[in-house]
Amino acid sequence: MTLPLRPELVEVEPYGAPQLDVPVRLNVNENPYPPSQAVIDEIVEGVRRVASSLNRYPDRDALELRQALSDYLQKESGVRVPKERIWVANGSNEVMLHILEAYGGSGRVMMSFAPTYSMYHEYARDTGTTWVQGERNEDFSLNMETIRAAIEEHHPSVLVLTSPNNPTGTALTIEEVREVAELTRGSGPRINGQSTDTVFVVDEAYGEFRREGVPSALELLEEYEHLIVTRTMSKAFGMAGLRLGYLAAAQVVVDDIMKIRLPYHLSATTQAVACAALKHSDELMSQVAHLRETRDDLHKWLKSLGLEVAESDANFVLFGRFEDREKIFEELLERGILIRVVGPEGFLRVSVGTDEEDSRFRAALKEILK
Numbered sequence: 045m046t047l048p049l050r051p052e053l054v055e056v057e058p059y060g061a062p063q064l065d066v067p068v069r070l071n072v073n074e075n076p077y078p079p080s081q082a083v084i085d086e087i088v089e090g091v092r093r094v095a096s097s098l099n100r101y102p103d104r105d106a107l108e109l110r111q112a113l114s115d116y117l118q119k120e121s122g123v124r125v126p127k128e129r130i131w132v133a134n135g136s137n138e139v140m141l142h143i144l145e146a147y148g149g150s151g152r153v154m155m156s157f158a159p160t161y162s163m164y165h166e167y168a169r170d171t172g173t174t175w176v177q178g179e180r181n182e183d184f185s186l187n188m189e190t191i192r193a194a195i196e197e198h199h200p201s202v203l204v205l206t207s208p209n210n211p212t213g214t215a216l217t218i219e220e221v222r223e224v225a226e227l228t229r230g231s232g233p234r235i236n237g238q239s240t241d242t243v244f245v246v247d248e249a250y251g252e253f254r255r256e257g258v259p260s261a262l263e264l265l266e267e268y269e270h271l272i273v274t275r276t277m278s279k280a281f282g283m284a285g286l287r288l289g290y291l292a293a294a295q296v297v298v299d300d301i302m303k304i305r306l307p308y309h310l311s312a313t314t315q316a317v318a319c320a321a322l323k324h325s326d327e328l329m330s331q332v333a334h335l336r337e338t339r340d341d342l343h344k345w346l347k348s349l350g351l352e353v354a355e356s357d358a359n360f361v362l363f364g365r366f367e368d369r370e371k372i373f374e375e376l377l378e379r380g381i382l383i384r385v386v387g388p389e390g391f392l393r394v395s396v397g398t399d400e401e402d403s404r405f406r407a408a409l410k411e412i413l414k
């Protein structure tokens with residue numbers, strides 16, 4: 045039997061970081077702290093409430109959840125985005141897929157600048173969009189000239205920048221976001237003889253971990269209708285298992301995405317759990333403050349070992365350079381510590397763990413480097 049698999053998928057290996065059962069897992073940038081008993085109780089109560097009506101389809105528009113996210117964003121970044129301009133889906137992975145389903149497709153280009161999140165090219169591939177990747181500077185900052193030239197050459201439908209970036213941890217300044225927002229005005233493909241804007245996505249999956257004084261791209265939403273900011277509950281919020289991502293944008297973006305969404309794409313239980321967790325956002329945010337401090341300490345400590353360490357506004361740190369990074373990775377794994385071989389040659393990425401995980405990582409690395 046031969047099935048008509050799309051040719052571009054024939055050689056593809058399914059994506060996925062190793063899910064190994066080891067004592068210290070610092071490889072996929074999760075929040076290491078499980079939900080508190082108060083959050084668990086709220087979730088159980090929320091699920092109990094919806095359980096009695098699971099014979100019905102969920103609220104297609106997830107209005108209660110979108111309102112809760114609107115309130116949360118206001119608290120977190122000081123920007124009020126009305127619920128109608130927030131879109132929710134199963135993880136920010138699915139949010140990005142929705143963006144590509146609406147604005148990508150055959151004959152169109154999606155663009156980003158490496159090193160960056162490795163999933164973007166998969167969203168492009170899955171939607172038949174051409175993937176174009178430029179480079180960041182040596183220090184992982186953006187090179188505006190490279191971006192300008194790439195936009196002029198390719199007229200992308202979608203340009204995505206990650207801030208804080210994965211795997212480097214680098215955040216964009218508000219001036220950089222503004223500059224790219226200007227560059228992407230009128231730079232999209234021509235449709236019926238008319239110019240379009242490039243949809244400019246700032247992926248803020250790690251937004252809550254940014255350092256004091258680093259603003260969110262949310263602040264520019266009112267000025268740029270072609271700007272989309274994506275967020276997730278998987279990282280700072282400690283809800284990676286929930287699968288809840290969202291975006292904030294102009295009304296027209298949400299209206300466009302409504303055209304491609306599956307009829308009931310977000311289950312009633314997902315909506316209930318997310319609403320329950322959002323009621324405890326203050327508690328979760330104080331945990332984020334602690335993780336930020338741990339990140340800054342870890343950064344300092346890695347530097348004190350004489351290593352090259354990228355500045356980080358995220359909940360992970362990229363460090364190197366090792367002649368044989370695989371060897372360091374394996375030696376850590378032998379000691380029960382799983383990190384990630386990712387990023388430029390010679391570098392490794394470690395997520396910020398609990399205090400105990402952090403100590404175990406440091407002790408093991410020190411021993412290995414001795």
Ligand SMILES: Cc1ncc(COP(=O)(O)O)c(C=O)c1O
Nearest residue numbers: 135136137161210249276278289
């Ligand atoms: C930059 C970036 N964007 C998006 C995601 C996906 O997050 P989600 O769990 O919301 O799908 C990740 C996950 O690692 C990420 O690093």
